Amino acid sequence: xxxxxxxxxxxxxxVLGSLTLFSSCGEDDDPIGEEDDPIGEExxxxxxxxxxxxxxxxxxxxxxxxxxxxxxxxxxPKNYFESLLYRASDRFSGIQENxxxxxxxxxxxQLEAGYDFTGGGWDENSMAGLITYVKPNxxxxxxxxxxxxxxxxxxxxxxxxxxxxxxRNLQNALxxxxxxxxxxxxxxxxxxxxxVKYEENPIFLDTVYEISNKKIGYLIYNFFAxxxxxxxxxxxxxxxxxxxxxxxxxxNELILDLRYNSGGAMSTSVALASMxxxxxxxxxFAKEEYNxxxxxxxxxxxxxxxxxxxxxxxIEKYDMKGTVLERVAINKLTGLNRIYVxxxxxxxxxxxxxxINGLKPYMDVVLIGTTTVGKNxxxxxxxxxxxQKQKNNTWGMLPIVFKIMNAANSSDYGNGFLPDVExxxxxxxxxxxxxxxxDTEEVMLRTALTHIGVRAEKNNLRAEKTAxxxxxxxxxSIDLTPARKNVVLD
Numbered sequence: 001x002x003x004x005x006x007x008x009x010x011x012x013x014x015v016l017g018s019l020t021l022f023s024s025c026g027e028d029d030d031p032i033g034e035e036d037d038p039i040g041e042e043x044x045x046x047x048x049x050x051x052x053x054x055x056x057x058x059x060x061x062x063x064x065x066x067x068x069x070x071x072x073x074x075x076x077p078k079n080y081f082e083s084l085l086y087r088a089s090d091r092f093s094g095i096q097e098n099x100x101x102x103x104x105x106x107x108x109x110q111l112e113a114g115y116d117f118t119g120g121g122w123d124e125n126s127m128a129g130l131i132t133y134v135k136p137n138x139x140x141x142x143x144x145x146x147x148x149x150x151x152x153x154x155x156x157x158x159x160x161x162x163x164x165x166x167x168r169n170l171q172n173a174l175x176x177x178x179x180x181x182x183x184x185x186x187x188x189x190x191x192x193x194x195x196v197k198y199e200e201n202p203i204f205l206d207t208v209y210e211i212s213n214k215k216i217g218y219l220i221y222n223f224f225a226x227x228x229x230x231x232x233x234x235x236x237x238x239x240x241x242x243x244x245x246x247x248x249x250x251x252n253e254l255i256l257d258l259r260y261n262s263g264g265a266m267s268t269s270v271a272l273a274s275m276x277x278x279x280x281x282x283x284x285f286a287k288e289e290y291n292x293x294x295x296x297x298x299x300x301x302x303x304x305x306x307x308x309x310x311x312x313x314x315i316e317k318y319d320m321k322g323t324v325l326e327r328v329a330i331n332k333l334t335g336l337n338r339i340y341v342x343x344x345x346x347x348x349x350x351x352x353x354x355x356i357n358g359l360k361p362y363m364d365v366v367l368i369g370t371t372t373v374g375k376n377x378x379x380x381x382x383x384x385x386x387x388q389k390q391k392n393n394t395w396g397m398l399p400i401v402f403k404i405m406n407a408a409n410s411s412d413y414g415n416g417f418l419p420d421v422e423x424x425x426x427x428x429x430x431x432x433x434x435x436x437x438x439d440t441e442e443v444m445l446r447t448a449l450t451h452i453g454v455r456a457e458k459n460n461l462r463a464e465k466t467a468x469x470x471x472x473x474x475x476x477s478i479d480l481t482p483a484r485k486n487v488v489l490d
Contacts, residue, residue, distance in 0.1 A: 049077045049393050053095075056382050057084050061093075062400045064291045077395050090400055092350075092375055099383035099396025106264070106381070107229035108200035111175050113193040114138020115145055116260065118346075119159050119475040120426070127159040127474055128152055128183070130426075133204065133260065133437060139194045148434035151180040152188070161474065174477065199228045202235055202264070205257075205438050206242045208249050211454040217251040218445065220437055221272070224264025224351040233317050236271050237328060240315060243275040244331035254333065255448045256355075257342040257437075259369055259425065263350030266378065270309050271330065273355055276339060277362050278332040279311040285358045288378070288402035307402075338364035340448045343419060346476050349373035354404060356417055361407045367419045368448050374416035377403050423447045426473060 050073040058064055063086035073080060081095040096102045104110060114135040119127040131149040134140045152158065154173050175195060182189045204220040219242065227234045246254070254276065270285050279285075288307045290298065298306045317326035341356055353372050359365050383396040405411035425434065425444050435442040440449060440456035449456060 043074050045392060046076055046080070047073045049395055050075070050080045052384060052393055053077060053081050053395070053397065054084070056397070057081075057399060058293075060291075060294060060380065060382065060399055060401050061086075062291055062377065062402060063089060064293065081397060090377075092377060093379070093397070093399045095395060095397040098394050099381075100394075102381065102383075102396040102398075104229060107225050107227065108202060108223060108235075109197065109228050111195050112138075112198050113140045113174070113178070113195050114198050114200075115140035116477045117151075118426075118473045118477075120473045121161075125158075125161060126152075127161055129154075129159060129180070130434070130473075132434070132476075135198065135200055138198055139196060143191050143193055145180075145182075145191065145193075147436055150183040151191075152183060153181045154178055156181075201238070202261075203238060203242060204260075206245075207438060208246065208251060209440065209449070209456065211440075211449065211456050214253060214452065214454055215249055215251045216449065216452060216454070217246045217249075217254045218257065218438065219255070220257040220260075222260050223262065224266075224268040224272070226265055226268050231317065233315060233326070233328075236268050236315055239268075239272060240275065240328060240331050243333060247331055247333055251333070251336075253338075253340065253452050254336060255340045255342065255445065257444075258348050258352040258355070259342045259344040259444065260347050261349075261352045262347050262373070263352060263375070266309065266351060266354065269351040269354050269358070270312060271315055273358050274312040274330050275332055276336065277311065277359055278334055278336070279362055281310050281313045283311045283362070284407040285309045285311050286354060286404050286406055288404050290402050294401070336363070338366060340366045340368055340451065342444050342448065343367050343369035343372050343417065344425070345370040345372070345416070346473065347373070350375040350378070353413055353417060357404075357406045357410065357413060360410070366421070366451065367417055368421045368423060368451065369419050369444060370422060370424055371418050372413070372416040374414050376405075376411045376413050421447060421451055 050071075054067075054071065054073075057067060061067065061084075066086040066088075067084055071080070071083060075083065078095055078097070081093075085093055101110070115138070116132050116135075117129040118132050119129050121127060129151045131145055131147055131151070133147050134145045155178050157173070177192070177194050179190055179192045182191050200222070202221055202223045202225055204222050206217075206219045209216045209218060221239075226236045256276075266286075273285055286309045288309075289295075290307070295307075312330055314330060315328040316324055319325055339359065343352075348369070349372060353375060356365055356367065356372070357376075377400045379398040380401050381396060381398055384390050384393040403411055423444055425442075428443055438445070440446060446456075
């Protein structure tokens with residue numbers, strides 16, 4: 001979910017986007033066609049979009065001094081954008097043809113059936129899909145899909161291990177009505193699934209376990225978003241209410257489950273950190289480094305602290321001019337000097353890693369799981385703001401704009417954070433299926449509870465079925481959703 005996006009850019013995107021700054025790149029374009037030539041018209045359209053891409057990359061891109069000297073603006077915009085990237089350091093910048101869908105996806109709104117899965121080994125040529133979680137009140141939940149279900153095909157097509165084209169076809173199938181073949185013992189059950197425009201709430205589960213005289217809060221948080229895009233702050237207000245309840249129950253420990261959280265808005269990340277750490281608003285949470293052009297401009301309009309983000313006492317709602325419309329006091333936990341964070345190698349990224357890094361100078365952060373993705377950089381979302389120009393340019397892009405560090409000036413997690421306690425949620429397969437999320441027998445939660453020093457009573461929810469093969473993850477459904485992959489917006 002995703003980017004890092006703080007309110008300082010709500011102003012800068014409007015102002016800087018209207019400036020004409022220097023362009024360091026030349027052109028290497030072929031002559032365009034005649035007015036009535038369809039191919040020539042497509043080239044002209046591509047060139048117009050690519051002019052916009054290059055202008056914005058010149059201004060915003062962290063590595064703008066590494067942009068190529070000559071470019072071919074006759075390319076389609078996706079290939080042109082990718083031709084500009086500094087691949088030696090950049091593995092996260094992205095572009096999408098429809099900026100409206102991109103904006104919605106970053107807020108958890110997209111056409112889907114409402115489940116996530118991981119693909120893993122079935123045989124040497126194909127994979128099986130393992131349902132990792134099913135979203136509440138979705139077509140998938142209504143169809144009876146459950147965490148731990150295996151499927152072999154989507155619309156009758158197997159999941160290949162290494163065929164990118166077939167995987168792209170499967171990606172398209174996921175966002176239209178489709179059918180899964182679910183393995184049930186020695187039989188197959190076909191499950192037809194419809195897709196709807198689904199608004200996912202990032203709070204998947206929150207609860208408190210009372211075990212051995214300890215009160216342990218548990219939160220599964222799946223992406224960082226303030227709301228569904230309507231500027232209501234509904235999601236972050238609900239998150240604040242969750243922490244109000246945790247505070248009322250006087251929890252002794254907190255387990256934050258970010259194993260499926262690939263990022264999101266920095267504004268929500270700092271709000272969550274403020275709820276956890278109970279730090280004064282004078283304490284630094286994070287600071288960013290930009291290219292020299294953007295650094296000079298933002299320092300001039302934003303002052304000495306333009307690139308610093310501090311812990312918060314309030315959740316604030318702004319309009320596009322920076323006027324405060326609403327303030328809500330943040331509910332802060334007291335007496336908590338450590339936090340347990342559950343992580344995964346292909347999902348825990350960006351704003352999730354920002355939480356880890358930002359909290360480290362102030363409390364003990366115990367990581368349980370596998371090494372995180374390693375995204376210590378952030379993006380802003382750029383798209384054409386002029387409604388007239390949008391008719392010919394619907395593209396939205398997420399270039400890497402800044403590098404981010406914590407109050408100790410540490411940003412050394414480009415290769416990911418190593419876990420303090422290594423555990424893989426698939427490690428018990430095929431002996432046992434995946435337990436429901438929140439079940440104290442679920443391997444990652446169980447490991448965290450054990451590390452805390454408590455052991456819940458077994459609840460006898462172990463299913464009779466077992467996995468039909470030794471499952472090792474290869475790809476996840478979020479890899480097929482580019483707008484939500486490893487995003488952190490500033």
